[in-house]
Amino acid sequence: MSLSFPLNREHFERLDRDDPLCDSRALFDLPSGEIYLDGNSLGAMPAHVPARLERVLKQEWAHGLIRSWNDADWYPAPQRTGGKIARLIGAGAEEVIVADSTSINLFKVLVAATRMRPGRKVILGENGNFPTDVYVASGVAELTGCELRCVEPEQVLEALTEDVAILSLTHVNYKSGRRYDMAAITARAHEVGALVVWDLCHSAGAMPIDLNGSQADFAVGCGYKYLNGGPGAPAFVYVAERHIPHVRQPLTGWHGHARPFAFSHDYEAHPTIDRMLVGTAPQLGVLALEAALEVFDGVDMQVLRKKSVALCDLFIQLCDERLAGLGVELRSPRDAEQRGSQVSLAHADAYPVMQALIARGVIGDFRAPDILRFGFAPLYNRYVDIWDSVQALREVLESGEWNRPEFIARKSVT
Amino acid sequence: MSLSFPLNREHFERLDRDDPLCDSRALFDLPSGEIYLDGNSLGAMPAHVPARLERVLKQEWAHGLIRSWNDADWYPAPQRTGGKIARLIGAGAEEVIVADSTSINLFKVLVAATRMRPGRKVILGENGNFPTDVYVASGVAELTGCELRCVEPEQVLEALTEDVAILSLTHVNYKSGRRYDMAAITARAHEVGALVVWDLCHSAGAMPIDLNGSQADFAVGCGYKYLNGGPGAPAFVYVAERHIPHVRQPLTGWHGHARPFAFSHDYEAHPTIDRMLVGTAPQLGVLALEAALEVFDGVDMQVLRKKSVALCDLFIQLCDERLAGLGVELRSPRDAEQRGSQVSLAHADAYPVMQALIARGVIGDFRAPDILRFGFAPLYNRYVDIWDSVQALREVLESGEWNRPEFIARKSVT
Numbered sequence: 001m002s003l004s005f006p007l008n009r010e011h012f013e014r015l016d017r018d019d020p021l022c023d024s025r026a027l028f029d030l031p032s033g034e035i036y037l038d039g040n041s042l043g044a045m046p047a048h049v050p051a052r053l054e055r056v057l058k059q060e061w062a063h064g065l066i067r068s069w070n071d072a073d074w075y076p077a078p079q080r081t082g083g084k085i086a087r088l089i090g091a092g093a094e095e096v097i098v099a100d101s102t103s104i105n106l107f108k109v110l111v112a113a114t115r116m117r118p119g120r121k122v123i124l125g126e127n128g129n130f131p132t133d134v135y136v137a138s139g140v141a142e143l144t145g146c147e148l149r150c151v152e153p154e155q156v157l158e159a160l161t162e163d164v165a166i167l168s169l170t171h172v173n174y175k176s177g178r179r180y181d182m183a184a185i186t187a188r189a190h191e192v193g194a195l196v197v198w199d200l201c202h203s204a205g206a207m208p209i210d211l212n213g214s215q216a217d218f219a220v221g222c223g224y225k226y227l228n229g230g231p232g233a234p235a236f237v238y239v240a241e242r243h244i245p246h247v248r249q250p251l252t253g254w255h256g257h258a259r260p261f262a263f264s265h266d267y268e269a270h271p272t273i274d275r276m277l278v279g280t281a282p283q284l285g286v287l288a289l290e291a292a293l294e295v296f297d298g299v300d301m302q303v304l305r306k307k308s309v310a311l312c313d314l315f316i317q318l319c320d321e322r323l324a325g326l327g328v329e330l331r332s333p334r335d336a337e338q339r340g341s342q343v344s345l346a347h348a349d350a351y352p353v354m355q356a357l358i359a360r361g362v363i364g365d366f367r368a369p370d371i372l373r374f375g376f377a378p379l380y381n382r383y384v385d386i387w388d389s390v391q392a393l394r395e396v397l398e399s400g401e402w403n404r405p406e407f408i409a410r411k412s413v414t
Numbered sequence: 415m416s417l418s419f420p421l422n423r424e425h426f427e428r429l430d431r432d433d434p435l436c437d438s439r440a441l442f443d444l445p446s447g448e449i450y451l452d453g454n455s456l457g458a459m460p461a462h463v464p465a466r467l468e469r470v471l472k473q474e475w476a477h478g479l480i481r482s483w484n485d486a487d488w489y490p491a492p493q494r495t496g497g498k499i500a501r502l503i504g505a506g507a508e509e510v511i512v513a514d515s516t517s518i519n520l521f522k523v524l525v526a527a528t529r530m531r532p533g534r535k536v537i538l539g540e541n542g543n544f545p546t547d548v549y550v551a552s553g554v555a556e557l558t559g560c561e562l563r564c565v566e567p568e569q570v571l572e573a574l575t576e577d578v579a580i581l582s583l584t585h586v587n588y589k590s591g592r593r594y595d596m597a598a599i600t601a602r603a604h605e606v607g608a609l610v611v612w613d614l615c616h617s618a619g620a621m622p623i624d625l626n627g628s629q630a631d632f633a634v635g636c637g638y639k640y641l642n643g644g645p646g647a648p649a650f651v652y653v654a655e656r657h658i659p660h661v662r663q664p665l666t667g668w669h670g671h672a673r674p675f676a677f678s679h680d681y682e683a684h685p686t687i688d689r690m691l692v693g694t695a696p697q698l699g700v701l702a703l704e705a706a707l708e709v710f711d712g713v714d715m716q717v718l719r720k721k722s723v724a725l726c727d728l729f730i731q732l733c734d735e736r737l738a739g740l741g742v743e744l745r746s747p748r749d750a751e752q753r754g755s756q757v758s759l760a761h762a763d764a765y766p767v768m769q770a771l772i773a774r775g776v777i778g779d780f781r782a783p784d785i786l787r788f789g790f791a792p793l794y795n796r797y798v799d800i801w802d803s804v805q806a807l808r809e810v811l812e813s814g815e816w817n818r819p820e821f822i823a824r825k826s827v828t
Contacts, residue, residue: 017470029472031477031479033474036479037481038480039663041480042475042480042483044476044479045471045472045475045476047476050472053467053468053471054464054467054468055696057459057463057467057644058443058459058463060443060454060645061459062443062445062459063443063449065445065452065456065777066455066456066777066779067777068645069456069495069645069827069828070825070827073825074597074645076826080505085540100514100515100518100693101514101561101569101694101696102612102693103665103666103667103668103692104514104665104667104693105691107664107665111557127679129667130677131671131677131678131679131681132667132668132693134679134680134681135666135667135681136665136666136667138666138680138681139665139681141663142664143525143557143558143664144557150679168590175677190642205648212525224694227813228470228766229442230697230698231474231475231482231483231488231694231697231698232476232694232696232698232700233696233698234696235693250521250551250553250556251442251517251521251547251548251553252516252549252551252552252553253517253518253519253550253551254517254544254545254546255546257549260545261782261826261827261828262716262782263544263589263781263782264545265541265545265548266548266552266566267545267548267549267552275621277517278515278517278518279514279516279518279546279645280515281646282515282646282647282648282696282698283644283698284467284644284646284647284696284702285615285646285697285698286646288698292750296723303671328500350644353577355821358481363481367677368675368676368677370494371740375703411484412489413483413484413489413675
């Protein structure tokens, strides 16, 4: 094949020098001598987060104590942090709140949505979705007397029939990086009277998203991937403004109450997005996420997307060129329009190959059964990382060094 | 009335010198010049927590990155931390796990319990329970087609009829500090074939609890009160070993799956207590809680309870003596056997009185409509704190200084 760029590292160094986002990398604390291509699993740490957390602990908790719920503005942190995420996903600040985990938020919106379509009994899902999405939907189906109907991704549009209450999809697939056309699918679902729940775990913070422009109904997403909120960071939930007054979510905890500190006996949902809250917010996680989001301040998400596409395209082209005949096959869409910010490669021995690559300081991850997964975070990944990581992968494959016991033994978390 | 002790501060200083727990206070970072009697709302910070969190952030997250799920043992942290709590509540280490919030854990066990009693349709609750317990139970009742029947606390035993599927009670009441006889009530519930869910928010870490000895079925509790896990710390959930294989909780997220990293399409509950997990654990909160629990290492919970009773008894006796005629009325049981580790006083102007007291450096809290609430944490509260806080309250009431605009204006969190 013919390459559109010169096959040397200098070309990639030049791209870094010309990168309008090149200053963002310095905002992160990254391990030296390593290339991190797993920000789609756990985002890197913005360097200012520890100082913020230290203040939270030593001043706000230790010395402010209970007063900090008011005096340090802990109480409105889920709303404030949701508002910061809203800009990244094309939502109004009052439509997004930070709470709990993605799985739990998905449960809330799925049950709430079935209640908004009482005559319908089908939750339409997709095969190959991230497992928790399917597991949670099946749990909701059992509780609400619905049927969970899963189809292949390419059959989603035709499966949208008049009996579908909810369509539950993940915007960018965790394994392949395939991206749905959010606006077109939402429009088609609305034509048949269905509501749509979008899981943004693998797209929020990695590209511009236009929930409002797509007339999206509900969305959930993760705080610890491209949003860099830290391990197990709280998730977010979006409810379109037009739906908020009608949403009755089933996890009726006191923080979702209209007047939590009236301590009344009967539940009354808060009139705003606050009704999606349940218990006390996990403050350390919320405040770390809030601080982490500052790295997006002033970032034009179109510029970020342009770099993301360039990184992925270059990675794919280099793999084509440098890994030919080494048993690797592209499993992500070649067309950037249909792709998120990751590239997945299949290899028969993907698990030990990835371990050997990590031992060389190039950190991607493995997804069962045979996927090498590389996520590209435009705020801290460089163009030279593309060159160096493909080079390292080539050496791992050519040398066969992955075929060692220490790389073959499986760890509990992959 | 006749006091059982001399009415001077020296007596309380002497009690502190003789206190077998007197060394524990130094394990906490407390604001100087203040008395903190609100550990039943947000526990004080163990002084070593910031160093642990700094390591989590700067080493494990920033430099270990995704590898830390294995290499820093993040993944088993919910189990490990649950195991540490188990000792404090009379449970086996394999019966307790840390996850989500109290409200969410309550939802899980209530739905799971209704599924274990399919022929019965009543969830029995209590009036005056902490609101989230009632709200969540009403949400579960609606979802599962059950009836939530709430009775006065003293009517619970007679309300245990053969149609009751679940009895849902809080061990120590948040407002009055009244404590139920866990063993007797559980035994009576079992006689009529009901399962019991105990909320331990106001007792875990404040006294010995004997879940196993009481044949308790399920329990939930809070990480941020007497367990000192920090603001919004994750909660815990207990399932009796005999029930674990039969528990089908409705929040079927991937971390509760038998093999989360197989990424299979169908949900299969983990064979152990892990099935109570949902999404990725909020690691910053879990690891802070795990570290915080070290202050209980080597603590004999019977000794801790003895001090708790002494603190509360002395506080009540001093209030009787020093606050007579100042409009204050005891709202907690006088009998320590029926009381947790807090004392509640009613006063017509409780809100501004508490604000004025806080301004004097004695931090308790207010609970609507008229309660001054004082929690006693035996690991860091001293006997002199009792003397000094009653003295301060007397001065606030005698002077009428609470009757100022800055104390009357309500804050959003009370």
